[in-house]
Amino acid sequence: MTSPEMTPEEQTELDKALYDALNPLASALRSRASGLPEDRMWNADPVDVALSVLGAWKVVDTEVKRLTAIAAGTAGSYGASYEQMGAVWGITRQGARKKWPEAVNRPVPGSARTSAPLELCGGTAELMQETPSGGWMWAGTGADGTRGAADGGTRYATKEEAAAHAGAFLREHAVDRP
Template sequence: MMVPEITPEEQAVLDKALYDALNPLASAIRSRQTGLPADRAWDADPVEVALSVLAAWKVVDGEVRRLAGRAAATAGSYGASYEQLGAVWGITRQGARKKWPDAVGRAASAVADTRRLALFGGTAELAQAPAGVWSWTGKGADGTSGRAAEGARHATAEEAAAHAGAFLAEHALGADGRS
């Protein structure tokens, strides 16, 4: 996969969205640094105003790195390789491994993690495979057993729990003791 190019129109929309998201943060930082109320924070020394904007961009940069790491881990949990992650990011396989060392699961002999869920009178067990993907098995309050669909690959425990919870809700007992 090649690094995607964006059109000038997409770039303009992205720039506007980023500035719109940045402005409240920059204003809050400026107000704290200058002691001026938020509606007068622009009245501060121009150097201080520019530095507060830079400080806000630093915060955004950190958040983008965190969210990119989460996206890389999600892609890895679905089976993406470091070569694929690197290609999307415009870096080598080795660069991707260094940037996101835990994004791609390593083979292991046992389940990586398990969790238990009790809802609607039933129970489910969430299990993380060594590759990082999650599945579930459960038994509803009505006695019906269920499991993640064959080949289902849930990227997070929360996603698996949502599917297991839907199953448990479907197989809950009503107030009269029947499903």
């Protein structure tokens, strides 16, 4: 798979969607910084307006990088290699490994299982990844003492997905506190 190319029409639609999403964010950031109402943001000094827009793009850039890392981790959890991710991103395999160092899980030599603890709502769960399959599962005990685990042979593609299911169980079995 190679890096995707956009048509001019797709570029125009993307630009419009990004600007539509950016304008409310830029207005809100400017309003908080200046104390002025959002509807007056565009009537301010042009330098201040331009800097507000630049600041909003910085927020969007940071969020895009975070979401990109999640997408790389998801691809890696499904078995994508750094070579494949690099090809899609237009960089080398080494560049992809440097950009997303945690995206591809490598089993620890001599270990058949990777695990991570989760504490939530007074309960605990263990997230476990069995190698070589790479699927994640969970088992835990709620604050009320109820034990639970992933249903039957259920394996989740990512640690985050297993954590979401374990977290739902722990919330369900929390002890109400005054």
